[in-house]
Amino acid sequence: MTALALYRDDGPLARALGREAEPVLPLPAAALIVGGLAPLLVVAVVRGGEVSYAGAGVVLAWLLLTAGASAGAPDSARTGWLTPPLMRAAEYSALIWIAAVHGASAYPGAFAVIAALTFRHYDLVYRRRRADRAGTLALGWDGRLVLGYLLLVAGALPAGFYFMAIVLGAVFVADAVHGLGDDG
């Protein structure tokens, strides 16, 4: 896996979407992610968190589909470096917006989830060779967005975000400690 593909932090869902979309994709990955994130940002600016769960689901599903499909976009030599930062912008923005749909009381939880995720996303870079280990348990950005939306719909916010942050943080730190131990 190239470094750029690793930094995307795709989960099984995004990888499957990418495989399906690969033969028919007309656009570079960066454009797909921007197109996927744009409706979410527009709705967030215009309506804030004032949308129904169903409406939120549509907006998030669009992001999941387009950004997921971008996993199959051919590596562009010139603009390929844009995909990892755009992926992070999309994932973190979506988590913050899920919190906004619930209400301001979910923001601290969203911060906790993002802080846990930053640990993984920096570690992916700093320890590139063995960073895949926690891959499945980390769910990928796609799995985490689905989980966040399910927590929202199930009325489990904000506690669900704290739980998610603790579990993800524990998985990442355990993996890092394990990996560093191996390295000697």
Next chain:
Amino acid sequence: MTSGLSETRAVDADVTLPAARPAAPTAVVLATARADDGRPAALLPFGGGTVLGHLTGQLGPVVVLARPEFEADVRRAAGPAADVRASASPADDLRAIAAAARAAGGDLLVLHGDIVTHAEALGWLLAGPRSGALTGGPGRAEFPVQARRDRLTSASSAYHGVGRPNATFLGVLRTAPDDLGTLADVAERLARLVEDPPAAWRSELARKGERMASDVDDDHADPEGAEADRPGPADPDDVAALLLVGLVRAGVPVAPVFLRRLLWDRPLSPAEAAAAAERIEATDVDRLRLDSSVKAIDGFFTTFLVTPYSKHLARWAARRGLTPDQVTIASLAIGVLAAAAFATGERWGLVAGAVLLLASFVTDCVDGQLARYTGTFSRLGGWLDAMFDRAKEYLAFAGLAIGAGDVWLLACAAITLQTVRHAADFAFAAAQDEAAPPPPVEDPLDGAARPPRMLAAWRRFDAWAPLRWGKRMIAFPIGERFAVIALTAAAFTPRVTFVVLLAWGGVALAYSQAGRVLRSLR
């Protein structure tokens, strides 16, 4: 650009496992370069002995290559322990180096026998896990190279050009055990090529000769020009430079190991050798090591408001026997205290948190300087340092948001913006590293060797010091961020802190990414 700053660098690249150090490195010393009088420069007098004797005294087992007519003289100068061999030509030098590379068990050094420098410089070169080349600033020596972050992306020899160089090769090449096979292959291939240089090589050599001639004319037109210390003409017999080009073109990651403040010279006459000896004698090596422990490129805040005194803290820590990792952990502990103080939300807490956060940042600078000063690097240390930097910053965000209560959305935005900025830096660096492989050594020019596009006037403006510092400040490096957090929290409210972080960080994102996007699309 922030890419020169440590926070945007993958840690793997410049750390090592001290336990993995094998037996003393083998050195191949080239006593072939001529002084002004036509004899080997390595035989110039130096402190009662010769330059060569001084150098071999700083090395372990050595193989010395000398031209046959000087073999006896070189043998006398090199001392009884040295294995002196006659080598009639650069091609024979390269074959001898290939043989040494195939026989070596540990690291292999290839260096010129007429180099005068400190043992510390050679020690630094051997400290990392990877192959490396001793490098100095632009104009320091005859062969310019291009260094990007922690690897050489392009190197030059008499037959090879380099575009947009930012450093020079100082004639000491260290090949790590993993790369010895490649070095041997490269040396054998170069040996065949130098015996009968291809036409492209010869025209590059001729081009260099013409440029020298026209430069000399310029000097006559402007005798007070800043080019007085221009290095000599490119020597086609310089096999160290050829080997460096060969390794870089073979895709071997060769780290630039900067001389920093240490002395280095290749004297050409007895007078120059005496001057070099005098300067080396008069040097306070500890002082130079301390000054050299400061990172070469850093932000404005760090350079002017932290390192002037943090390096003395580093020396103090070294004398107390503290390790860099202990200092890193202490820095995190202070950062946690800072976040806790911020979380009180009281004015005294914000002021105390600001002071603690700055203390934590200074401590953080000390650990890297301590590692460079004492030459103790570890993989774990590099990882801890990088991860803890992020942890301290984001804990401070959390503390401020807990204290204020109503700024969590701003805190979420700030952590997202900062992580996206770093992600862009990392991804851009990774994309550059994975770009097209360099052309083979037969080709005198590589991808980096394009003629500069900038106008001379613009280049001078671009190098103008206030502008350089301004560009580094716009990029909002870590020192500036910690200073902003501390000062705005102490003087105003957490809301102001986050608004300033988002505004400055937003400008930094737009500034650096816009430039990269434009370059990517062209």
